[in-house]
Amino acid sequence: MARTKGYPETLDKKLADTRLYEDERHPDFTKTVEKISMTIPHMCFQCGTCTASCPSAPRSSYRIRKFVRRALLGLEEEALTDPDLWLCTTCYSCTDRCPRDIAPTDVIMAMRNLAAQRDIVPVNFLKTVQAIYTTGHGVPNNDVNRAARKKLGLNPEPPTTAGFPQYVKGIQYIIDYFGLKERADRIVKEREG
Amino acid sequence: MHEYAFFLGCIAPNRYPGCEASAIKTSENLGIKLLDLEGASCCPAPGAFGSIDLNIWYAMAARNILLAEQMKKDIALICNGCYKSIYEVNEKLKKHKELREGVNEVLKGIDMEFKGTVDVWHLAELLYDPEICGIQKIRDSITVPLEGTRIAVHYGCHLMKPKKERHFGSTEHPYWIEELVAALGAEPVEYRNKMLCCGAGGGVRGYDLVHSIDITNEKMINLKEAKVDALTEVCPFCQLQFDRGQIEIEEKFGVKWGLPVLHYCELLGLAQGMSPQELALDLHAVSCEPFLEKVL
Numbered sequence: 228m229a230r231t232k233g234y235p236e237t238l239d240k241k242l243a244d245t246r247l248y249e250d251e252r253h254p255d256f257t258k259t260v261e262k263i264s265m266t267i268p269h270m271c272f273q274c275g276t277c278t279a280s281c282p283s284a285p286r287s288s289y290r291i292r293k294f295v296r297r298a299l300l301g302l303e304e305e306a307l308t309d310p311d312l313w314l315c316t317t318c319y320s321c322t323d324r325c326p327r328d329i330a331p332t333d334v335i336m337a338m339r340n341l342a343a344q345r346d347i348v349p350v351n352f353l354k355t356v357q358a359i360y361t362t363g364h365g366v367p368n369n370d371v372n373r374a375a376r377k378k379l380g381l382n383p384e385p386p387t388t389a390g391f392p393q394y395v396k397g398i399q400y401i402i403d404y405f406g407l408k409e410r411a412d413r414i415v416k417e418r419e420g
Numbered sequence: 421m422h423e424y425a426f427f428l429g430c431i432a433p434n435r436y437p438g439c440e441a442s443a444i445k446t447s448e449n450l451g452i453k454l455l456d457l458e459g460a461s462c463c464p465a466p467g468a469f470g471s472i473d474l475n476i477w478y479a480m481a482a483r484n485i486l487l488a489e490q491m492k493k494d495i496a497l498i499c500n501g502c503y504k505s506i507y508e509v510n511e512k513l514k515k516h517k518e519l520r521e522g523v524n525e526v527l528k529g530i531d532m533e534f535k536g537t538v539d540v541w542h543l544a545e546l547l548y549d550p551e552i553c554g555i556q557k558i559r560d561s562i563t564v565p566l567e568g569t570r571i572a573v574h575y576g577c578h579l580m581k582p583k584k585e586r587h588f589g590s591t592e593h594p595y596w597i598e599e600l601v602a603a604l605g606a607e608p609v610e611y612r613n614k615m616l617c618c619g620a621g622g623g624v625r626g627y628d629l630v631h632s633i634d635i636t637n638e639k640m641i642n643l644k645e646a647k648v649d650a651l652t653e654v655c656p657f658c659q660l661q662f663d664r665g666q667i668e669i670e671e672k673f674g675v676k677w678g679l680p681v682l683h684y685c686e687l688l689g690l691a692q693g694m695s696p697q698e699l700a701l702d703l704h705a706v707s708c709e710p711f712l713e714k715v716l
Contacts, residue, residue: 263474282617282635283624314631316624317467318617319581323591330582339471348472351626355468359480363461365468366430372437375700379441385433386456394459397530401479404526407472 247302256303256341263337266330268298277321277331289314291321291331298334307342313349346410350418353411360408363388363395422552424496424541425488426454427506430462431656432498432683438699439656442689443498443543449561449692450553452546454496460484463505466578467623470505478519479526481509485540486532495540498685500655501621504578507540508585542579544654544684545588548596558603563693565605566715571687572609572643573597574653574662577617591615600684601652604691611646613638618653620661630672636665640677650680650711652687659683664705680704680711690715 261268277291278284284291289311297306306312315335322330342348355365362368364387373383384390388398402408432439444454461484469477484506488495495506513520514536524533546552575597580588588594592615598608619625619635639662643651653659662681670676682690686699696716701708 282619282638283631286631286634313471313622313627314624315622316577316617316619316632316635317470317622318577320577320615320617322582322584328584330584332582336470336474340473343472349623349627352468352472352623355465355623355626356472359462359464359469364430364434365462365465366434368434372434372703375703376433376437379437379698379700381437381441385428385440386458386460387428387433388459388461389433391459394461397459397483397532398461398480400530401483401526402476404479404529405473405476407476 247305251304252301253303254301256301256306257298259341260298260334260337263340264330264333266333267327268295268329268334270327270329271295271299272327274326276324276326280320280324282316282318282320283314287311287314291315291335294338295329295331295334298338303341306338307345307347312338312342346414348414350415353415356402356407356411357415360399360402363398421451421453422546423453423455423493424546425457425491425493427457427460427463427484427488427495427497427502429497429499429502429656431660435660436656436683436700436703438689438701438703439498439659439683439685442683442685442694442699445694446685446688446692447543450547450557452496452553455491455493457484457487457491457495460487463502466501466504467621471623475522477505478509478513479523481505482513482523482527482534483530483532485510485538486527486534488538489535492537494538496543496546497540498543498654498683499657500542500576500578501657503540503542510536510538510540511585542654544579544597544600548600555599555603558600558688562604562691564691564715566687566691567605569606569649569711569714570609570647571601571606572611572646572648572651573601573614574618574639574651574658575615576653576655576658577621579654597654597684601687604687606687609646609648611648612642614642618658618661619665620657625661629668632661633665633668633672636661637669637673637675640666640669640679643679644677648679649714650682650708652682652684654684656683667705678706678710680706680708682708682711
């Protein structure tokens, strides 16, 4: 029987691209993920209830089940460099339905923490950090809103760090304690110039 | 009068001040006094901060909780995202000694220490709780019943999920917020897949807007089928996603839904006789007029 032209070659290439070897596993990765997430991916039996419950799954290639499996197999590179990692809306539907009492959402959060340690993090996350560092608010006040607040009989600045900016220092202390502002500034600059 | 430190968050005071104004005024009518929590900040956003480093998220949320500890008041809030940060961090720090010590090590630098002396509540659960307020009391406070309107409820995610770390029971088919809606004289309407996420959380709104509003659009399709006059929720971030999201859906997908979206506190305000001006409903991206015409 005639084979499709180039069939064995392309198949070999495809398999070589997706094949994973024992030495690509990092057993420590599994332990670190379990420690940060405080959940138990090793209980996963890959039923797929999580992916079936996921609002992001039907509209992307994001598969939460795959990430739990990666956690379990210690596939650190594959997990942390996959852009789908950032498509979880953290709705916790998978967590509430998991028949093995795992919190897949928290597995994702732990992996995002580990990715961020390697500077793999979308800039919008870092911009929120920058906004909070400056004003204490992720979504800061503006003039339209100030005028509206006034009409409602509210103070134009809410009684938060906006109205009491002396409290921003404490927030900056915490963020600086972890060196996050500096990192956020550096990464945003690298990506956006 | 029950007194609480009112944790505002970001979106309510800075984008939908009507939520803040109505929460304060309607609660007062119901025997709940919401006090300023001076110097509070962003909760901080559980998606953005939690994804980068959970330890910073714990410490930042703890600072907000400690402001209430200093006031010796429990916290009340009106946003599910804030609930995730403030409620969950409070419970986690009370439970896990190691986490608490780590956070206190950081907070030492600003002369603060987490002791775990206050509790955190969503205003919606306080309104539902018969020992604090309860359905009957809400019903008695109504002067403008929202009769003849069909209202759907979006529960949002972080109020009730993950259920293991909450106290609301099953998250598959809750009905208690519908009861709160019925107390206003409106007809609560159920719709397909009502527990589906709004699409905004986890930093996805900022990371991939089209992906995010596609989830919102699925909700809009299901809401349209149920023929509702308005959607209500208990989370200003969900409100932003549904309200401004409809404009974005129109731009990106060419579909116009025109469904008014109101926070439960805003609905309660209307039913207690507050005017649309007192609720700053003109700040909503989608006009609330079609709904207001039915009730006023």
